[in-house]
Amino acid sequence: MNLLIMWRPVLEILVLWYVAYHLLVFIKGTPAVQVLRGLIFLIIVFFISLFIAQRLGLTIISWILPKLFAVFLLSFIIIFQPELRRGLAQLGQGSILGMFVREERIIDEISEAVFMLAEKKIGAIIAVEREIGLKPYIESGVSLDSKVNSELINTIFMPHSPLHDGGIIIQDGRIIAAGCLFPLTQNPRISKTLGTRHRAAVGLTDETDALVVVVSEETGHVSLAREGRLTTDVDRDSLVRTLNNIFGQPKRPRFTLRKLFVRKK
Amino acid sequence: MHKLITNNFWLKVISLILATITWFYISGELTKSKFNSYPRPPAIFKP
Numbered sequence: 001m002n003l004l005i006m007w008r009p010v011l012e013i014l015v016l017w018y019v020a021y022h023l024l025v026f027i028k029g030t031p032a033v034q035v036l037r038g039l040i041f042l043i044i045v046f047f048i049s050l051f052i053a054q055r056l057g058l059t060i061i062s063w064i065l066p067k068l069f070a071v072f073l074l075s076f077i078i079i080f081q082p083e084l085r086r087g088l089a090q091l092g093q094g095s096i097l098g099m100f101v102r103e104e105r106i107i108d109e110i111s112e113a114v115f116m117l118a119e120k121k122i123g124a125i126i127a128v129e130r131e132i133g134l135k136p137y138i139e140s141g142v143s144l145d146s147k148v149n150s151e152l153i154n155t156i157f158m159p160h161s162p163l164h165d166g167g168i169i170i171q172d173g174r175i176i177a178a179g180c181l182f183p184l185t186q187n188p189r190i191s192k193t194l195g196t197r198h199r200a201a202v203g204l205t206d207e208t209d210a211l212v213v214v215v216s217e218e219t220g221h222v223s224l225a226r227e228g229r230l231t232t233d234v235d236r237d238s239l240v241r242t243l244n245n246i247f248g249q250p251k252r253p254r255f256t257l258r259k260l261f262v263r264k265k
Numbered sequence: 266m267h268k269l270i271t272n273n274f275w276l277k278v279i280s281l282i283l284a285t286i287t288w289f290y291i292s293g294e295l296t297k298s299k300f301n302s303y304p305r306p307p308a309i310f311k312p
Contacts, residue, residue: 009288016284024276133272 032083039076046072106148106173107243113153114213114222115236123217124157125167125197127182128246132208134169134180141166141180148175157215167200167212183207187228194230201225211246213239 027033046069053061077084110126117124127134142163146152148170156178157164166179182200190202201212205225212225223232224242234242270277 009292013284013288016287017281020280020283020287021273021277024280025273028273028276 026087027080027083032080035079039079042072106170107240109148109150110153110170110213110243111236111239113150114215114239116150116154117157117215118220118222121217121220122154122157122159122215123164123197124153124213124215125182125201126153126213127167127169127180127201127204128211128213128243129169129171129176130209130211130246132210134171134204134208134210137167137180137182137204138169138171138177141169141177143177144168144175146175148173167204182212185228190230198223198225198230202228202230205229211242 027036046065050062050065053065110128114124114126127137152175153168155161156168163179166181168178169176169180183203183206184196184199185203185206187202187206190199195216195218197217198214201214201223202225204210204212206228209227214223214225214230215221216223221233222235222239223230224234224239225231226242231238
């Protein structure tokens with residue numbers, strides 16, 4: 001009986017928790033975090049003042065404070081205007097059409113960059129994040145957060161460029177970091193003739209579900225690493241097809257409680 | 266399962282605290298407003 005009475009509050013708290021968590025994840029790492037800290041401080045001050053005012057019987061102050069709080073909530077919308085705009089834009093991008101247009105462009109840019117590099121025999125390693133977050137590897141490199149652009153990818157991997165030694169990571173359709181270090185595979189079945197770049201590509205796919213594209217510096221061949229396996233000498237069509245499969249797959253194919261809370265971060 | 270808990274652990278804790286506080290605050294406010302909206306008993310109540 002008690003359980004029957006309790007399910008509504010529990011459900012409501014769970015819904016509130018879900019919304020609050022995703023809001024926090026959304027603003028994490030943005031300048032809005034500093035503003036949020038200030039806001040939380042003000043909210044705490046507000047509740048303490050209200051409590052004291054009510055205890056001391058200060059009716060006018062007790063009346064004014066909640067009204068001020070309402071105005072304050074309005075200012076919240078103004079202060080977080082850039083974040084709200086970004087959130088709405090992301091929602092817009094999440095639409096069926098926006099998603100396909102964006103992904104097609106990303107695939108084109110990646111394949112163009114990869115084959116330009118292959119032609120010039122410039123070594124490169126590009127990791128595309130999927131379900132499992134690549135945060136530890138992102139932190140090992142230099143944060144970029146830029147649009148996927150073939151010219152930019154080319155510039156990063158140019159010899160003598162400060163970032164050309166590591167790999168780049170693409171997260172949610174953006175180049176999130178460059179110069180990232182990936183773990184080398186310990187798989188004994190991997191050919192001894194493969195260089196460090198290929199070993200790092202396989203190493204990353206051993207530990208995560210990322211897709212890694214490698215351009216060999218020696219041969220100019222393009223290879224694809226996925227789920228701990230390496231496919232060498234990939235042509236443009238197969239690369240585009242594989243990337244299409246990756247991007248075309250729904251990121252969350254089925255609903256599980258685990259996936260509600262596990263995120264990139 | 267381990268990742269479910271450890272990934273963004275503090276964000277989960279903070280958001281749970283925020284959600285619980287919000288629920289109790291709003292629930293209290295609603296109870297208060299419901300109580301205030303009841304018809305007041307007459308000044309002299311005769312059973």
